[in-house]
Amino acid sequence: xxxxxxxxxRKRIEPEESLIKDPFLMDYFKIIQSKAHRRLAYKxxxxxxxxxxxxxxxxxxxxxxxxxxxxxxxxLGLKKTLCQAIAAGHDIGHTPxxxxxxxxxxxxxxxxxxxxxxxxxHINSVVVAQKIERKGNGLNLTYETLDGILHHSGFxxxxxxxxxxxxxxxxxxxxxYTIGDLNxxxxxxYFEEKDLPHYQHVLGENAGRMARNIIAALVDExxxxxxxxxxxxxxxxxxxxxxxxxxxxxxxxxxHKMHAEALESSLKFFSSYDFxxxxxxxxxxxxxxxVNELGKMELDSIILTPENLRHFGxxxxxxYIKDKEIDYTNPDLDWGEI
Numbered sequence: 001x002x003x004x005x006x007x008x009x010r011k012r013i014e015p016e017e018s019l020i021k022d023p024f025l026m027d028y029f030k031i032i033q034s035k036a037h038r039r040l041a042y043k044x045x046x047x048x049x050x051x052x053x054x055x056x057x058x059x060x061x062x063x064x065x066x067x068x069x070x071x072x073x074x075x076l077g078l079k080k081t082l083c084q085a086i087a088a089g090h091d092i093g094h095t096p097x098x099x100x101x102x103x104x105x106x107x108x109x110x111x112x113x114x115x116x117x118x119x120x121x122h123i124n125s126v127v128v129a130q131k132i133e134r135k136g137n138g139l140n141l142t143y144e145t146l147d148g149i150l151h152h153s154g155f156x157x158x159x160x161x162x163x164x165x166x167x168x169x170x171x172x173x174x175x176x177y178t179i180g181d182l183n184x185x186x187x188x189x190y191f192e193e194k195d196l197p198h199y200q201h202v203l204g205e206n207a208g209r210m211a212r213n214i215i216a217a218l219v220d221e222x223x224x225x226x227x228x229x230x231x232x233x234x235x236x237x238x239x240x241x242x243x244x245x246x247x248x249x250x251x252x253x254x255x256h257k258m259h260a261e262a263l264e265s266s267l268k269f270f271s272s273y274d275f276x277x278x279x280x281x282x283x284x285x286x287x288x289x290x291v292n293e294l295g296k297m298e299l300d301s302i303i304l305t306p307e308n309l310r311h312f313g314x315x316x317x318x319x320y321i322k323d324k325e326i327d328y329t330n331p332d333l334d335w336g337e338i
Contacts, residue, residue, distance in 0.1 A: 001226050004079040004163045008143040008336045011130075027085035027145040034133050036092035037062075039313065042287035044098040046181050046250065047188060048259060049288050055187060056180045058091055058098065064180060065090065068172035068215060075219045076228065078165050086148035086169045089141070093124030093328075095284045096291045097263065100256045104263040109280045112271065119280060119328050122153040126331040132285070136320040143336030150331050155243075157229055167228040175214050178243055179207050185250040199245065202238030214239055262295030269294060269304050276322035284328070285314045 007023045020026040031037055040059035047055050056064075069083040095101025106118040126146050130138040148166045151158070155174045157167050185191055204210040217235040222228045230236055266286060270279035283291075290312050297304060309315070 010140050022081050023142050024081035024085045027141045030139045031088040036128050055184050064176040065173050069169050072168045082165045083168050085145040089149050090152040093128045094121045096286050096288045097259045105280050108267045124328045125149050127328045131326050164228045179211050183207050191249045199242045262291045265295050265298045266291050
C-alpha cells in the first residue's frame with residue numbers, strides 16, 4: 001500500500017521548519033508542547049478525576065493511541081511520523097468529561113445560538129490547533145496532520161480517498177480505548193473477570209495480549225487487502241462483541257448527572273460575563289478539575305466571579321481569542337485542498 005511521502009504544506013512558512021526536516025515530526029513536537037495537550041492529563045477518558053492513578057485519563061489514552069499507531073504503521077510500511085502527529089493531536093479538542101461534555105455543550109449551544117451548533121471533538125481538535133493555540137495564532141500544522149485529526153473518529157473505514165495513515169490512527173484509537181476501558185471498568189468494579197471468559201478466549205487473557213492479537217489481525221487483513229482495514233475474522237468479531245459489552249456494562253452505567261450539572265454551572269458562568277468568547281468555546285477549554293471546582297463553589301453558595309477563578313488555565317487564553325471569530329463547527333481546511 002502507498003505511504004505518504006510529502007506534505008501539501010502549512011498555512012504559513014516558519015523559520016523553525018529547518019530545524020527538523022520531517023514536517024510531521026515537527027508537528028508532533030508542536031502538539032506535545034501545546035497547552036491543549038497538557039490539559040488532556042486532566043480530562044476524562046471514562047472515569048472523571050479518578051482516585052486510582054492507574055485509571056486512564058484522556059492524556060494516557062492519547063499516549064496509547066500513539067503507541068498503537070506506530071506499531072501498525074511500522075508493520076505496514078506507512079509514514080510513522082504522520083501517524084504519530086495525528087495520534088498526538090486527535091483529542092486536543094475534547095471537552096471536560098469527554099463525550100458527556102460534547103453532548104451538554106452541544107445542547108447548550110442550540111439554546112444559546114437559537115439553532116443547532118454541535119461541538120464534535122474531531123472538528124474542534126482542528127479548530128483548537130488552528131485558532132486557539134499559540135495565543136490565537138495556531139500551531140501552523142501541516143494539512144495532512146490536521147486532515148488526519150479531522151478523520152480519526154469512527155471504526156468503519158469511510159469511502160473516501162484519503163491517506164492510509166489516517167485510518168491507522170482511526171483504528172488505533174478504537175482499539176486503545178476499548179482495551180483501556182476494559183481495564184478501567186474492571187478496576188472500578190463495573191464487571192468482573194468471570195464476566196469475560198468468552199472475550200478472553202477469543203482475544204487474549206489480558207489487555208496486553210488482546211492489544212497484540214487485535215493489531216496483528218488488523219495488520220494481516222490490511223496486507224491482504226492492500227489497504228488499512230479491519231472487518232472480518234474471529235478476532236474482529238470478538239472485538240466488536242467486546243465493544244458492545246462495554247457499552248452495556250460500563251458506558252451506559254456511569255452516572256453523569258452531577259457532571260452534567262457542573263457543566264451547566266460552568267456554561268452559565270461564562271455566559272454571564274462579557275468575555276468576548278462564545279461560552280461553549282470557553283468551557284471546552286476547561287479541565288474536569290476546574291469544572292468540578294466551579295460546581296462545588298456554586299454548591300457552597302460562593303458567588304462566582306472572574307476574580308476568584310483567575311487560577312483557571314482558561315484565563316490565560318481568553319485575552320488572546322477575545323472577539324475572535326471561532327467557529328468550532330468549521331475545521332477551515334479549504335486552504336490545503338488541491
